[in-house]
Amino acid sequence: xxxxxxxxxxxxxxxxxxxxxxxxxxxxxxxxxxxxxxxxxxxxxxxxxxxxxxxxxxxxxxxxxxxxxxxxxxxxxxxxxxxxxxxxxxxxxxxxxxxxxxxxxxxxxxxxxxxxxxxxxxxxxxxxxxxxxxxxxxxxxxxxxxxxxxxxxxxxxxxxxxxxxxxxxxxxxxxxxxxxxxxxxxxxxxxxxxxxxxxxxxxxxxxxxxxxxxxxxxxxxxxxxxxx
Numbered sequence: 001x002x003x004x005x006x007x008x009x010x011x012x013x014x015x016x017x018x019x020x021x022x023x024x025x026x027x028x029x030x031x032x033x034x035x036x037x038x039x040x041x042x043x044x045x046x047x048x049x050x051x052x053x054x055x056x057x058x059x060x061x062x063x064x065x066x067x068x069x070x071x072x073x074x075x076x077x078x079x080x081x082x083x084x085x086x087x088x089x090x091x092x093x094x095x096x097x098x099x100x101x102x103x104x105x106x107x108x109x110x111x112x113x114x115x116x117x118x119x120x121x122x123x124x125x126x127x128x129x130x131x132x133x134x135x136x137x138x139x140x141x142x143x144x145x146x147x148x149x150x151x152x153x154x155x156x157x158x159x160x161x162x163x164x165x166x167x168x169x170x171x172x173x174x175x176x177x178x179x180x181x182x183x184x185x186x187x188x189x190x191x192x193x194x195x196x197x198x199x200x201x202x203x204x205x206x207x208x209x210x211x212x213x214x215x216x217x218x219x220x221x222x223x224x225x226x227x228x
Contacts, residue, residue: 011038012129017049017063046070076106087128110134132178168202176218
């Protein structure tokens with residue numbers, strides 16, 4: 001993809017971050033067998049991960065959450081603040097709503113439990129590299145539960161979707177597909193500032209405040225499938 005970190009012949013470059021060497025070795029072996037994916041580095045903690053991202057500029061960071069020193073969530077925040085084009089996929093033992101929602105708030109593109117099959121890890125890396133959000137089916141239920149709670153609370157309120165302009169609906173649809181503001185600007189031949197204004201406007205009209213709320217709303221509107 002143009003403007004993104006890629007390896008030889010357009011390979012998706014990956015940085016593996018985990019405080020267990022055996023896990024890093026296993027992931028390197030796993031991803032080494034995936035066509036179009038190349039591991040370019042490893043890190044054992046969040047501090048090293050942030051430094052490695054700055055030096056290597058990987059397309060995807062495949063990272064654990066629980067690590068000594070700087071944990072994965074805080075590391076992801078730092079990565080996203082300085083390199084928003086870098087996708088973050090969490091591979092974690094935590095299958096709780098608290099960690100899952102916090103990962104979304106950090107801007108992560110993927111969330112996969114360590115109990116998942118190896119093929120799902122590869123799918124998450126590919127999806128994140130393509131700018132899409134990957135949510136493993138085992139944790140998608142958290143989004144659906146939040147959605148059902150919101151439906152119960154807001155069941156009698158009118159959906160403000162009809163108040164969006166055609167352009168705002170288009171931007172919302174692309175956001176639902178996991179695209180960033182620069183990517184949407186390129187797709188629609190607009191400036192990033194114009195896309196940002198549309199994003200702010202539609203969020204105000206829909207009463208949304210963050211990435212997680214946008215994703216939940218898009219599920220309700222059928223703009224994104226949480227199980228894919």
